[in-house]
Amino acid sequence: MSLLKNVGTIGGLTMVSRLFGFVRDMLLARVLGAGGVGDAWQLAFQLPNIFRRLFAEGAFASAFVPLFNRRMAGTDDLSEARRFAEDVLAFLIPVLIVFGGLALIAMPWIAGLFANEGIENDPELFDLAVLMARIAFPYLAFMSLATLFAAILNSLSRFAAAAAAPILLNICLIAALVTGMTLGDGVEARRATGELLAIAVTVSGLLQLVWLWFWARRSGFRMNLRRPRVTKGVKELGILILPAVFGAGVYQISRFIDLFFLATLPDGAYTFLAMGDRLNQLPLGIIGIALGTAILPALSRHIASDDHDAARRLQSNAIELAMLLTVPAAVALFVTxxxxxxxxxxxxxxTLSDAMATGAVTSALVVGLPAYVLIKVLVPNYFARKDTRTPVFTALAALMLNVALNFLLVPRLGVVGLALAGSVGAWANVALLYLLLARGDRFRLTLRVAGRIARIVLAAALMGAALWYAMPYGAAYYAGNALERIAAIAVLVAVGGVIYFVLAIVLGVLDRATLNRLMRREG
Known part of the structure; x- marks a missing residue:
């Protein structure tokens, strides 16, 4: 299957999930608002989600997929890969139970580390945040197990089921919010809605696990429960996971740091950052996660069979596709x-002032959007070679820069400075990842690809200038009735899309040869 087709499958289903996420956040904004219960919910929701993205989707998937693919390489016999997956599953279950139990006990202390003054100074609100976090935290265990089945399906080139699974989360949360809207408008109704949301998170984790387990069995990959043992394969996975936490999870580690700095900011900062990140996550999820998920199994197979030319070609195509899609998205969101x-x-x-504050945060976040996607494209090149040490050093360097910029920018720019510091840190990480790949002769951009990226940037910049002039004409409609809002945003998207598409053709960025190259079957 081609890179473009794989990315289209994953990205299309991810887009459906993100659209459901928009509906969810629109309801959240109206029901819980910014500050108070809204901030308490964002804190409670982020705790299991950050651990999930950091350990399950980040470190675990990045370390498991190359090891699993190595046991699949060059044979139709999946018995060795199945035994490895069963050993990992048997070891993972008790680890998750112990970790989850300890986290539930320590939740008041964990929440206290990240609570802002508005939550910390209100005992009832703090207790609510702790309660919601405890109810939602089993989601981490369910999703960690679900990630194992997702990694297996992706390695078998069956991407649809895993890409569709997050839709279940948003459906559950929307159902909770719709139920909460029937409870009234008071503070007690908001607190009850928060508890319903926490229950919905855990239920959605169980549903996603069952969904992926079903599709793994449907694909012919049936696993049996074994007695937990530290086998050679499990030990090798454990060695890879620890540095992978830094290498593949720099974005989530940055979010942990962000929570510390958010605790120093006024009420509403949690919500502004979460709502802004929802817009940032739309292209990041559709493009970045899709590309990273699609290329890791193929890269692992190419490298395992010593086909380094194919690995370089795949890496080059992934970078070009990432820039083709993310640069215009970043420019458009920065301007609009x-x-x-x-x-x-x-x-x-x-309120309207809440929306304007969120807009400023969004503009700062998307400065780093192409960088976050490129990290997801470059890191698999290291993990496919079982090199988890190098991304550790690049991640640590980027984190140090991020923290330094937080101290410099947050006192001056508030939550906008926090978002901007993360974006700059991400670009630093990209630069280091690429330079070390080039230094080790593992991958270098050709002059042809570099020239195409320059033309992509030019096309996006010209599109951004056009949007800058067009945006004020719809100012009266952006906060109007539903039809006015839809029409105004649709016009902006259409203007930006048409201008970029035309410029991409005129500048030679999009042509038949490019499409044929991206459609070429990979591994």
């Missing part, structure tokens, strides 16, 4: 971020 936040979030408990 406040228009989107006004249209999507204003209403109910979420």
């Amino acid at each position: 971020g406040s228009a989107f936040t006004r249209a999507f979030y204003t209403g109910g408990a979420f």
